Amino acid sequence: MYQHRKFIYPYFLLGDCSFEKKVYIIISSYYLIVMKFSKKFKLQLMLLSVIILLGNSFYINGSLRTSSTNLLYDYPLGDNQYLESVAISSDGFYIAATCYTVDSMHSIENAKVYLFNNSLPQLDNPTWNYLTSNSLYNVDISANGSSIAVGGGDDDRNVYFFDYLNPVPEWNYPTGGWVYDTWISDDGNYIAAASGANEVFLFNKTGSSPFWEASTDGLALRVEASSNVDYIVVTDNAHKLYLFNKSSSLPEWTFSFSLDMSTALSMSDDGNYFVSGGEAIYLFNKNSSTPIWTYSTSDYVRSVRITPDGNYIVAGCWNNRVYFFSRLTSTPLWSYQTGGEIAAVDISDNGEYIVAQSDDNYVYLFNNASSNPVWSYRLDGVDTGDYDYELGISSDGKFIVAGGRHYIYVFGHDLEIPLRTLLPGYNLVVVIGITSIFTIVIIYRKRTRK
Numbered sequence: 001m002y003q004h005r006k007f008i009y010p011y012f013l014l015g016d017c018s019f020e021k022k023v024y025i026i027i028s029s030y031y032l033i034v035m036k037f038s039k040k041f042k043l044q045l046m047l048l049s050v051i052i053l054l055g056n057s058f059y060i061n062g063s064l065r066t067s068s069t070n071l072l073y074d075y076p077l078g079d080n081q082y083l084e085s086v087a088i089s090s091d092g093f094y095i096a097a098t099c100y101t102v103d104s105m106h107s108i109e110n111a112k113v114y115l116f117n118n119s120l121p122q123l124d125n126p127t128w129n130y131l132t133s134n135s136l137y138n139v140d141i142s143a144n145g146s147s148i149a150v151g152g153g154d155d156d157r158n159v160y161f162f163d164y165l166n167p168v169p170e171w172n173y174p175t176g177g178w179v180y181d182t183w184i185s186d187d188g189n190y191i192a193a194a195s196g197a198n199e200v201f202l203f204n205k206t207g208s209s210p211f212w213e214a215s216t217d218g219l220a221l222r223v224e225a226s227s228n229v230d231y232i233v234v235t236d237n238a239h240k241l242y243l244f245n246k247s248s249s250l251p252e253w254t255f256s257f258s259l260d261m262s263t264a265l266s267m268s269d270d271g272n273y274f275v276s277g278g279e280a281i282y283l284f285n286k287n288s289s290t291p292i293w294t295y296s297t298s299d300y301v302r303s304v305r306i307t308p309d310g311n312y313i314v315a316g317c318w319n320n321r322v323y324f325f326s327r328l329t330s331t332p333l334w335s336y337q338t339g340g341e342i343a344a345v346d347i348s349d350n351g352e353y354i355v356a357q358s359d360d361n362y363v364y365l366f367n368n369a370s371s372n373p374v375w376s377y378r379l380d381g382v383d384t385g386d387y388d389y390e391l392g393i394s395s396d397g398k399f400i401v402a403g404g405r406h407y408i409y410v411f412g413h414d415l416e417i418p419l420r421t422l423l424p425g426y427n428l429v430v431v432i433g434i435t436s437i438f439t440i441v442i443i444y445r446k447r448t449r450k
Helices: 018-033 039-057 427-448
Strands: 069-076 081-088 094-102 108-117 128-132 136-141 147-152 158-163 171-174 179-184 190-195 199-204 212-215 220-225 231-236 240-245 253-256 265-267 273-277 280-285 293-296 301-306 312-317 321-326 334-337 342-347 353-358 362-367 375-378 391-393 399-403 407-413
Touching (some): 081 391, 081 407, 094 399, 094 407, 108 147, 108 158, 108 407, 136 179, 147 190, 158 190, 199 220, 231 265, 240 280, 265 301, 280 321, 312 342, 321 342, 321 362, 342 391, 353 399
Antiparallel strands (some): 069 407, 094 108, 108 128, 136 147, 179 190, 190 220, 199 212, 220 231, 231 240, 240 253, 280 293, 312 321, 362 375
């Protein structure tokens, strides 16, 4: 496990010190009490008080106050447990993850959903986990972390909905096929699911039956929706992309990819723009099945993300490259080549920070102004599948979650987290108590010697 760095901070530099001032006044009163004693005794008492106060002034910071990116924790799943997917809330405080366990015959034995709360003192302890007897393929979490949607794979072909306070699903729904993708709205009120039964579903969080569903020509692979779920975009393995309006189960239009099916999809919050991948990167406006622009790559486009306002796009390809675009042009603002195929990409809401995970086992952080990584970190391995479920960044770019092979990694960027004292919660009481005891002992010894 990663060992947190240690930093030392003087206690008197903290801004919120009204209670501390009271303590200093109390301790200072000891000096007034003993003014009538000898100079030697006063020096002894002052030296003792200074030692105690300075001892209490040193802090060991379990989290980091930093202007760079640091690993906050890595959570080990176990040698026979493999990470499947991760998702992060908008503020970065909540992280959901799914993993599966294999037996000695390398068959799936069970699967788990984890929820972590990064606002708690013990960061690397899951708030809860939920165990099932089959695999759980993907996960999504609402912007405020209150709601979680999970899609089952293999023999578990259900959509699960969790409230973050409860480790037991509020409901689940059998889709009839492998749930290849789930999506949840920012407020957690709506859930979408793409099913291998050639169906796409919309749910309200209050009920387990879909209020809308539509058919696709092939296995529904990816699904995204606008924040108010008026528009839903879907891809399938019949090499098609569909735009739906929730007022109808018939698509408003479809687009056919010429060579490859698309397993990469992302939509802006208002539904006006969405980007997909396949043999190229495609940017669409909801009003037309003709792409606004297309950018051809030398290999399969594995992962794409568009910012909520639709202004910036990041894409990752099997040609080992990360691409960063403005919506206004098909020419990349920059690209960067890693040592392996790009497994996943994500971008902060304002487009300032870009994160990418590569099959070279590294996760990379970029600032949008440069193709040179701000930072990179080697993971214990990455999933080599065709989906990009193992990476996420918070809306402000300050938290990053990445899935390794057997670990969940959580990073902090430009964080400022409250410090922890050597004696948390009781340090000032201890200072007063120790100072008082030693003062009484010294006075008593001084008097008995007379």
